[in-house]
Amino acid sequence: xxxxxxxxxxxxxxxxxxxxxxxxxxxxxxxxxxxxxxxxxxxxxxxxxxxxxxxxxxxxxxxxxxxxxxxxxxxxxxxxxxxxxxxxxxxxxxxxxxxxxxxxxxxxxxxxxxxxx
Numbered sequence: 001x002x003x004x005x006x007x008x009x010x011x012x013x014x015x016x017x018x019x020x021x022x023x024x025x026x027x028x029x030x031x032x033x034x035x036x037x038x039x040x041x042x043x044x045x046x047x048x049x050x051x052x053x054x055x056x057x058x059x060x061x062x063x064x065x066x067x068x069x070x071x072x073x074x075x076x077x078x079x080x081x082x083x084x085x086x087x088x089x090x091x092x093x094x095x096x097x098x099x100x101x102x103x104x105x106x107x108x109x110x111x112x113x114x115x116x117x
Contacts, residue, residue: 045058061113
């Protein structure tokens with residue numbers, strides 16, 4: 001009983017799970033979770049999710065930025081994992097190109113959000 005309990009705890013706190021948790025926390029910090037928790041802004045300002053100014057941020061804006069940062073990290077992971085498929089060049093090329101497209105689209109959307117600010 002104790003042995004199975006300890007093995008399940010070891011699986012939960014594996015290096016891989018801790019790395020994914022730290023990645024999610026760093027994306028949340030980059031998106032502005034500290035400001036949202038400290039200031040408790042509204043979700044949106046009427047019909048605007050993006051607050052037009054650099055001194056404040058809405059909760060909806062945090063969620064949009066979190067999604068876009070996570071999307072760009074997912075694209076970078078696709079690019080990073082593409083050399084694993086060297087034995088199948090078409091799959092490696094497809095993984096590389098799709099990862100680059102995801103990163104490019106998320107960066108363009110991040111620039112669009114920044115332009116709204």
